[in-house]
Amino acid sequence: METVHVGLGDRAYDIHIGQALLARAGELIRQISDRKRMMIVTEANVAKLHLQALQDGLAAEGIESDALILPAGEGTKSWPYYEQTVExxxxxxxxxxxxxxxxxxxVIGDLTGFAAATMRRGVGFVQIPTSLLAQVDSSVGGKTGINAPQGKNLIGAFHQPSLVLADVDVLGTMTSRDFLSGYGEVVKYGLLGDANFFEWLEVNGPKLAAGDIDARIAAVKRSCEMKADIVERDETEQGDRALLNLGHTFCHALEAATGYGDRLLHGEGVAIGCALAFELSSRLGLCSQEDPSRVRAHLKAMGMKVDLADIDGDLPSAEQLVDLMGQDKKVVDGQLRFILARGIGNAFVTADVPREAVLTVLKDGLPQ
Incomplete structure (x- = not known):
């Protein structure tokens, strides 16, 4: 088991990464709590696969548990299910x-964390992420929330977990598409701040996708290390933490345009968004033309969506997509902030991006 520490003073916590952690859940939770009963919030697909193993792991340490099983899917990250969870x-x-x-x-991590943040003005919660995307990104850092009709994650709170258990064995039950969606977030870490990690992924990404446990543990650990480092410096996204949104300004507009559904999974949108961010950076003269080519080549080699044309069905116009970006949480005084790059592993935040440059990149990418 590998452990990454998130050093946030009296709200510090550990991320444990390894195999068979569901079976050890009771033992590991015992280290932070002596409570004899735990409430579990999960969703139908995950419950079928992993709920019993978790409850058995808790029972092994004398911890009783009850579970709320919600429907699977992004639609669960909404007011009605938030209300149901809190009640x-x-x-x-x-x-x-x-x-x-x-x-x-x-979805479950964000919803449950928001419920925990708001009921009784804050109760503790433990993240046991069952997808690659959640293990490397959403379970770490304390961002919780639900979606609104106006956009993604617009209702939420910062509420750090007390423990994260990333059991890489559960990744074996994911579909290839869902796993690769999570890989979009893994690649993002290399692109934003660690060129060596991106190089490592170019070599080891196929092994990771094929199920190599050591490669999976290494990738989850490095991703969590990078996120923990940024969160420690900037917990509530006043500066550096915005770097974690590389690709997300494009991604969130595309998710809104496709209805937050199966047409475009979040990590697929992140991958396309990263490719667009590097293309925009190159056209603005910030990085070489080779960089966006290399990003796209790796994503394609992994069998991922790379271009706007890879999204099934019709998309709005470039102008409409830019308007959708205006609902993004990174808007400051009406000014869109982008995460651009001076090269692979060297991202930065800027509001100095001409609307016309964004429109041109989108127009060139949209199917004619």
């Missing part, structure tokens, strides 16, 4: 010293 937890008489366990991907 269920209150009916279970969850107290401030209790811990709520989020067992699932990013």
């Amino acid at each position: 269920w937890l209150l009916a279970q008489k969850v107290e401030r010293k209790d811990f709520v366990i989020a067992l699932g991907g990013g």
Whole structure:
């Protein structure tokens, strides 16, 4: 088991990464809590695969548990299911010293974390992420929330987990498409701040996708290290943390345009967004023309979506996509902020991006 520490003073916590962690969940949670009962929030697909293993792992340490099983899918990250989750937890008489366990991907982690942040003005929660995307990104750093009709993650709070258990064995139950969606976030870390990690991924990415456990642990660990480092410097996204949104300004507009559904998974949008961000950076003279080519070549080699044309169905016009970006949380005083790059591993945040340059990149990328 590898451990990454997130050093946030009295809100510090560990991320444990390894195999068979569901079976050890009781033992590991015991290190932070002596409570005899835990509430689990999960979703239907994950519950079928992993809920019993988690409950057995808790029972091995004398911890009773009850579970709320919600529908799978991005639609669950919404007011009705937030209300259902909070009311269920209150009916279970969850107290401030209790811990709520989020067992699932990013949707369940974000929703459960937001419920934990807001009920009784904050109860503790444990993240047990079951997707690659959640293990490397959404389970770490304390961003919680739900979607609004106006955009993604617009209702939420910063609420750090007390523990994260990233069991890489559960990744073996993911579909190839979902796994590669999570890989979009893994690649992002190399692109934003670690050229050596991106090089490592160019060599080891196929092994990772094929199920190599050592490669998976190494990739999750490095991603978590990078995220922890940035979160420690800038917990509430006043500066450096915005770097983690590389590709996301494009991504969130594309997700809104495709209805937050199966047409475009979040990590697929991130991958396309990263390719567009490097293309925009190159056209603005910030990085060489080879960099966007290299990014696209690696994503294509992994069998991922790379271009706007890879998204099924019709998309809005370039102008409409830029308008959708205006709902992004990174807008400051009406000014869009982009994460651009001076090269692979060297990203930065800027508001100094001409609208026309963004429109041109989008127009060139949209199917004619």
